[in-house]
Amino acid sequence: MSLPAGSLDPKNIRYNFELGGGSLMDLAYVVSITRYMVLGAGTGKPKEIVSASATKLPSDERIDTRMEAEMTFDLDDGQGGMGEVRSKIVADIQRDRLFGFFPRVWEQALFIAECEKATATLNKYELPPSPLQIEH
Numbered sequence: 001m002s003l004p005a006g007s008l009d010p011k012n013i014r015y016n017f018e019l020g021g022g023s024l025m026d027l028a029y030v031v032s033i034t035r036y037m038v039l040g041a042g043t044g045k046p047k048e049i050v051s052a053s054a055t056k057l058p059s060d061e062r063i064d065t066r067m068e069a070e071m072t073f074d075l076d077d078g079q080g081g082m083g084e085v086r087s088k089i090v091a092d093i094q095r096d097r098l099f100g101f102f103p104r105v106w107e108q109a110l111f112i113a114e115c116e117k118a119t120a121t122l123n124k125y126e127l128p129p130s131p132l133q134i135e136h
Contacts (some may be wrong), residue, residue: 002095004103
């Protein structure tokens, strides 16, 4: 999930640490949709954070302007075995514009599940209704 660079005023609360600023705190939807799609309505949490990388705001390094993370989840396969699901999240409140001009609106809220036999794409998942596209 991303917001185009320059779309937020520098005094916006997203750049204020005391008010919970930062990309991951503001765009927490990326974690919520991942947990929901992997675990359903359950309250599970990732088994492991495989990696995490933040781009920090130069004027206040406590605030992340971009966060990328990979997580793994244990998934009950319904037959007594456990499978593993790997996910990658990206939250960015200063996403560069294409050719320095065009906001990447197609990235603003995108969930992609790559499975063995199909890929499911859920675009703009934070707004109802969200069409689900499945490609084989």
